Amino acid sequence: MDKKLGLTALTALVLSSMLGAGVFSLPQNMAAVASPAALLIGWAITGVGIIFLALALLLLTRLKPELDGGIFTYARAGFGELVGFCSAWGYWLCAVIANVSYLVIVFSALGFFTDTPGHVVFGEGNTWQAVLGASLLLWLVHGLVLRGVQTAASINLVATLGKLLPLGVFILLAIAAFNFDRFTVDFSGVQLGQPVWEQVKSTMLITLWVFIGVEGAVVVSARARHKRDVGKATLMAVIAALGVYLLVTLLSLGIVPRAELAEMRNPSMAGLMTHLIGQWGNALIATGLVVSVCGAYLSWTIMAAEVPFLAAQQSAFPRTLNKQNRHGAPSASLWLTNGSVQVCLLLIWLTNSDYGTLLTIASEMVLVPYLLVGAYLFKVARWQQKPWATFIAVGASLYGIWLLYASGPLHLLLSIVLYAPGVLLFLFARRGGRGEQRLSRYERVAVLALILGAFPALWALAK
Numbered sequence: 001m002d003k004k005l006g007l008t009a010l011t012a013l014v015l016s017s018m019l020g021a022g023v024f025s026l027p028q029n030m031a032a033v034a035s036p037a038a039l040l041i042g043w044a045i046t047g048v049g050i051i052f053l054a055l056a057l058l059l060l061t062r063l064k065p066e067l068d069g070g071i072f073t074y075a076r077a078g079f080g081e082l083v084g085f086c087s088a089w090g091y092w093l094c095a096v097i098a099n100v101s102y103l104v105i106v107f108s109a110l111g112f113f114t115d116t117p118g119h120v121v122f123g124e125g126n127t128w129q130a131v132l133g134a135s136l137l138l139w140l141v142h143g144l145v146l147r148g149v150q151t152a153a154s155i156n157l158v159a160t161l162g163k164l165l166p167l168g169v170f171i172l173l174a175i176a177a178f179n180f181d182r183f184t185v186d187f188s189g190v191q192l193g194q195p196v197w198e199q200v201k202s203t204m205l206i207t208l209w210v211f212i213g214v215e216g217a218v219v220v221s222a223r224a225r226h227k228r229d230v231g232k233a234t235l236m237a238v239i240a241a242l243g244v245y246l247l248v249t250l251l252s253l254g255i256v257p258r259a260e261l262a263e264m265r266n267p268s269m270a271g272l273m274t275h276l277i278g279q280w281g282n283a284l285i286a287t288g289l290v291v292s293v294c295g296a297y298l299s300w301t302i303m304a305a306e307v308p309f310l311a312a313q314q315s316a317f318p319r320t321l322n323k324q325n326r327h328g329a330p331s332a333s334l335w336l337t338n339g340s341v342q343v344c345l346l347l348i349w350l351t352n353s354d355y356g357t358l359l360t361i362a363s364e365m366v367l368v369p370y371l372l373v374g375a376y377l378f379k380v381a382r383w384q385q386k387p388w389a390t391f392i393a394v395g396a397s398l399y400g401i402w403l404l405y406a407s408g409p410l411h412l413l414l415s416i417v418l419y420a421p422g423v424l425l426f427l428f429a430r431r432g433g434r435g436e437q438r439l440s441r442y443e444r445v446a447v448l449a450l451i452l453g454a455f456p457a458l459w460a461l462a463k
Helices: 007-018 022-031 036-063 073-081 083-115 128-146 149-177 198-213 228-252 258-263 268-277 279-313 331-351 356-365 368-385 387-407 409-431 442-463
Strands: none
Touching: 007 149, 007 228, 007 279, 007 356, 022 198, 022 228, 022 258, 022 268, 022 279, 036 198, 036 228, 036 331, 036 368, 036 387, 073 083, 073 279, 083 279, 083 331, 083 356, 083 368, 083 409, 083 442, 128 268, 128 279, 128 331, 149 228, 149 279, 198 228, 198 387, 228 268, 268 279, 279 331, 356 368, 356 409, 368 387, 409 442
16 A cells, blocks of 8 residues: 555645634734735735745755755754754644644634533633543544554545635635625725734734645655655645635625724634625534634644654654654654643643634744745755746745744744743753764854843743
């Protein structure tokens, strides 16, 4: 039996990891911070930037086919062991946090069918019933992935097709109901009280969040049947997702006015469907949301387990994570990842938190790994004298820098706080790795700076 992933499975993996919960809340999220004019500019920047990033990933799979694992291996090959570790650590944290948020969202959506004003069962996904259900789903998917990545990817393909159905229905109905005059009301967002450029900045982390997962095929490239399919799958999925996001966001503003849309409860697509076809449209979107998030969660479980497994092979993570079971699944890494998710679920219940903050943290932790993809391609393209590759690398790098700028200083401080504990893991892994692995002078300075920088960052965040 062929246990490698083909083009269709790879494309579904990338598309499913991007089309999760975000698309169902996207209308309200964007309407709350931006006018139609700002949305058009924001999506133009994001569209160009994310295509540059997808092309950068495609080119690196062609120019450096020997590098499996993408996010971690590109950073390590281009900028050394410590930077490679930080890229893997940040990406793995992003994946763990994303998986926690997906589990919370699933049971928050199920609350549509179970909760009444006088009887709350799942609530916002943070009740004990929701945490118990999320835990059961967590370990069900854990067992599924342990049976092999190919098996999980095949199920993910079915889930991807399932999530596209309600999205397609919504887009067709929204096209029929679209009113251009309604779309152009307060076109520049005077009611928001912010200039258009500030509105554009406010959309950046939202648009980034819905594209997190673009690197999915690259992360599992070692399991691809043909390496050339990795880049193709990435680009095809990005173009498809971009089309869906554009249609969902812009058409929504032609259904109800922006100010009304901004006040809708999430998932706002359910409210829009109720407006279009009545109450059963709400049930359709709630069902679609559950299927969509479960599919995205399955994709992210595969990717989250792959990163520590690959990093352990290079002694960046403890070598005990470099284990596969008889089905070829990264079992040790999977236990670490899902054990971390379980702890976070318990903390969600104990603190009565929701997933909004989790999504912000997850978006921030992936910014540096994305920037390093463009930067590494720049080094490779200059060394191999590839002008077009250099152009793509500059575009991807500029997009990464823009995202860091748009995210703001508060989120950068949060990144330092989260990267600092990882340094201790890096030191432990290096100590237990190959004997010749000693910290360079640069690495010692960087490690000290990260640890010391965490203290003022914590103080600033606590203010």
